[in-house]
Amino acid sequence: MVSTDNVSRMCAFRRLLALAAMLPALSAPVAATETPVVLLTLEGAVSPATADYVVRGIRKAADQGAGLVVLQIDTPGGLDTSMRRLIKEILSSPVPVAAFVAPGGARAASAGTFILYASHIAAMAPATNLGAASPVQIGVGGPGGEPSKAPEKAPAGKAAGKDGKAGAKEQETTTKDTLTRKITHDAAAYIRSLAQLRGRNAEWGEQAVREAVSLSAADALKRKVIDVVAQDVPDLLKKIDGRKVTVQGVERALETAGAPTVSIEPDWRSELLAVIANPSIALILMMIGIYGLLFEFSNPGFVLPGVVGGICLLLAFYAFQLLPVNYAGVALILLGIAFLVAEAFLPSFGALGIGGAIALVFGSVILVDPEAAGGYAMPLPFVVTLALASAALVFLTVLLALKARRRPVVSGREDIVGARGEVVEGFEREGWVRVHGENWRVTSAAPLGRGQKVRVVGINGLTLQVEPETTQGETS
Secondary structure, eight states: OOHHHHHHHHHHHHHHHHHHHHHHHHHSOOOOOOEEHHHHEEEEBOOOOHHHHHHHHHHHHHHHOOEEEEEEBBBBBBBBHHHHHHHHHHHHOOOOOEEEOOOOOEEEEHHHHHHHHSSSSEEOOOOOOOOOOOOBBSSSSOOOOOOOOOOOOOOTTSTTTSHHHHHHHHHHHHHHHHHHHHHHHHHHHHHHHHHHHHHHHHHHHHHHHHHEEEEEEHHHHHHTTSSSEEESSSHHHHTTTTTTTEEEEEEOOOOOOTTOOOEOOOOOOHHHHHHTHHHHHHHHHHHHHHHHHHHHHHTTOOOOOHHHHHHHHHHHHHHHHHBBBHHHHHHHHHHHHHHHHHHTTOOTTTTTHHHHHHHHHHHHSBBBOTTTTEEEEEEEOHHHHHHHHHHHHHHHHHHHHHHHHHHHSSSSSHHHTTTTTEEESBBEEEEEEEEETEEEEEEEEEBBBBOOOOEEEEEEETTTEEEOOOTOOOOO
């Protein structure tokens, strides 16, 4: 038999073993809740649509308590107003933002360089580039941010300003150079301020604006333009883990290694904005809206042109509200359409029509301010084609409406009075007459015989007043 002391010793030994097994679990730290990382993608031109998507994505990340927002960039540039709106959101965000130029082959040109400089973390993937941040005018006149040559002086002995042409040309060149310098200096000061805020290479940033230079990922890291080079998003999160950033004046350490990544894709609102916020599309929508309403007012009852026109016009106004629109351009477009319509009604011998087409062209050209839009304007061939098509369509619509108005009346009181008929049966004062294939009750001051031709001279309710129709050469 086993003694009581031995049993007690065995129980105590078992308790010690169980306690030893529990010690690692008790000493292990409680796992903290992993903070998610939100991934946004900026692909294509920086426009009101992409800016709206990124801004709402950053705010949503703040609401979800995200520890970091990774903004993956591949852009050739875009609108200055949209870029500045996006940068303001990054600077005021309670969540740090890491701008990541990826995947391989991507670029952060023009506006993308400014966004990279403004972000808390600037990163690039291998085989990517950034730079070429000079303001340019897209669409009309080609690049507008290139340094201009000084005007050449006229050779001695020649009257350079003999007829004023040389002086006017020099004045125009000076004005363009002044505008270019103004835009360039503003952009250079802006990127320098962002570089000083984030501790990045301000000299190269200013050089990218003034001289349109670019850098590869490796060179950008060497020159302290970016903070890290990473293969992809998981590699980026590993390399920046523990890095300290300043968010709203408070220094924070990033905890991104192994953090779950939540991707926010553009929704239907962003997709719609991407379509209608293009200046050319907005202008087309406005023209379709005006044409539809004009056709509906000229031919009431069709309904569909009025419905489509109203929807397109409201969408155009919404797009103009997002874009840096010059409302003098809108006024010129409306004036041009008014002239084209008036041409069909007034004998101006083409003066109003030509003036309307010219007003359409000038209004379309100045519709979007290139300076406020970072040089983003509509192509001149598109503007001319749209103006000519507008003139042709308006002329056609108004001419069809006039043709419809000049057609004779085929029903109603106006058609009955003056119509010819034939007596069905002879009568003295009242009887029946066939008019337009129908039998009508009529009254006549003179007796009428069967088959006699009559003409309707009046109508009283459902009774017609007729008189005998006299033949050519008959005397009274």
